[in-house]
Amino acid sequence: MAEMSEHIQELFLKVPTAVLSTASLDGKPNCVPISPKKIIDSQTVLLSDQFFNKTLANIKANPQVGVTFWEGEEGYQLKGTVTVETSGHRYEETAAWIEDLGNKIGFPLQSKGAVIMNIEEIYSVSPGPDAGKKLA
Amino acid sequence: MAEMSEHIQELFLKVPTAVLSTASLDGKPNCVPISPKKIIDSQTVLLSDQFFNKTLANIKANPQVGVTFWEGEEGYQLKGTVTVETSGHRYEETAAWIEDLGNKIGFPLQSKGAVIMNIEEIYSVSPGPDAGKKLA
Numbered sequence: 001m002a003e004m005s006e007h008i009q010e011l012f013l014k015v016p017t018a019v020l021s022t023a024s025l026d027g028k029p030n031c032v033p034i035s036p037k038k039i040i041d042s043q044t045v046l047l048s049d050q051f052f053n054k055t056l057a058n059i060k061a062n063p064q065v066g067v068t069f070w071e072g073e074e075g076y077q078l079k080g081t082v083t084v085e086t087s088g089h090r091y092e093e094t095a096a097w098i099e100d101l102g103n104k105i106g107f108p109l110q111s112k113g114a115v116i117m118n119i120e121e122i123y124s125v126s127p128g129p130d131a132g133k134k135l136a
Numbered sequence: 137m138a139e140m141s142e143h144i145q146e147l148f149l150k151v152p153t154a155v156l157s158t159a160s161l162d163g164k165p166n167c168v169p170i171s172p173k174k175i176i177d178s179q180t181v182l183l184s185d186q187f188f189n190k191t192l193a194n195i196k197a198n199p200q201v202g203v204t205f206w207e208g209e210e211g212y213q214l215k216g217t218v219t220v221e222t223s224g225h226r227y228e229e230t231a232a233w234i235e236d237l238g239n240k241i242g243f244p245l246q247s248k249g250a251v252i253m254n255i256e257e258i259y260s261v262s263p264g265p266d267a268g269k270k271l272a
Contacts, residue, residue: 019204021167023159031157031167031204032261032268033211053268054259068155068167073243075169107209107263123190125168127243132168132189 002122002136003042008076011069013039018069020047022058030054034067036101040116048098049084049113056113059084065117068125075125076135084113138258138272139178144212147205149175154205156183158194166190170203172237176252184234185220185249192249195220201253204261211261212271220249 004012012018021031032055038046045067049056059065063081070076085091094114102109122136140148148154157167168191174182181203185192195201199217206212221227230250238245258272 017206019155019157019167021155021157021165021202023163023165025163027159027161027163027198028200028215029157029159029165029167029202030215031155031165031202031213033204033206051263051265051267055268062163064164066157066165066167068169070153070169077167079164079166127187129187131187132191 001043002078002080002119004039004078004119004122004136008122009039009042011071011074011076012037012045015069015071018067020055021066021068022055023062023064024058025062030058036098043119045078045117045119046090046094047115047117048094048111049115050098050109050111052112056084059115067117070125073127077123077125078117078119078121079123080118080120082115082117084115086113090114090116137179138216138255140175140214140255140258140272144258145175145178147207147210147212148173148181151205151207154203156191157202157204158191159198159200160194161198166194172234174233179255181214181253181255182226182230183251183253184230184247185251186234186245186247188248192220195251203253206261209263213259213261214253214255214257215259216254216256218251218253220251222249226250226252
């Protein structure tokens with residue numbers, strides 16, 4: 001497991017959009033923008049599946065993911081594995097949060113699943129000599 | 137091969153940052169932001185490697201990539217394969233372009249390679265019922 005610093009956690013929550021990358025078992029990558037995201041703890045984040053298509057198929061076959069986000073010239077990539085919860089307390093909370101979010105922005109949203117990511121590695125994706133450097 | 141519409145080409149050029157996703161042969165995804173990008177023709181785009189690390193290692197082992205970009209609630213993912221040119225006419229042109237770009241923004245940039253992507257499929261990544269729909 002790897003721990004996000006306070007600073008990385010702040011940036012993760014601040015950016016309006018991050019990207020979630022997955023891959024099929026035969027190595028075909030897929031990457032989609034994601035907006036709703038929460039921090040469970042310094043090693044765990046929660047995403048929500050509203051519209052996952054190939055992403056969900058990939059995750060079911062291969063739970064390895066990356067989450068990349070940046071602001072200006074500073075960016076990070078979290079790598080780890082996910083589980084998808086479609087019932088239970090965490091899913092119900094996520095479903096209520098996403099429905100509320102949809103109402104607020106006037107774009108109906110429904111969560112199909114709470115995607116729990118265990119962070120195993122953290123990398124810099126900031127441009128410069130440290131691009132790709134493992135931070136944790 | 138798949139063809140980008142004029143509209144998709146315009147958005148690809150317009151967004152300040154896209155993301156390039158790759159995967160290792162054992163299906164570990166990687167995704168990094170990219171800024172300089174050009175269109176060669178409706179089926180081919182050119183990216184430049186300044187700071188690729190894991191991305192380059194992945195591409196050498198597995199040339200399948202995705203390029204995702206969006207603006208507001210509209211987004212696309214190009215999927216295809218890449219070749220990397222580190223000499224010759226296209227590389228020399230790319231190196232000059234990237235050096236010039238670095239001078240303009242006051243951030244020294246050097247291209248290590250021209251990454252030529254042949255587009256094989258195009259998908260919507262716009263939120264809504266068509267998320268993940270194959271467009272071409």
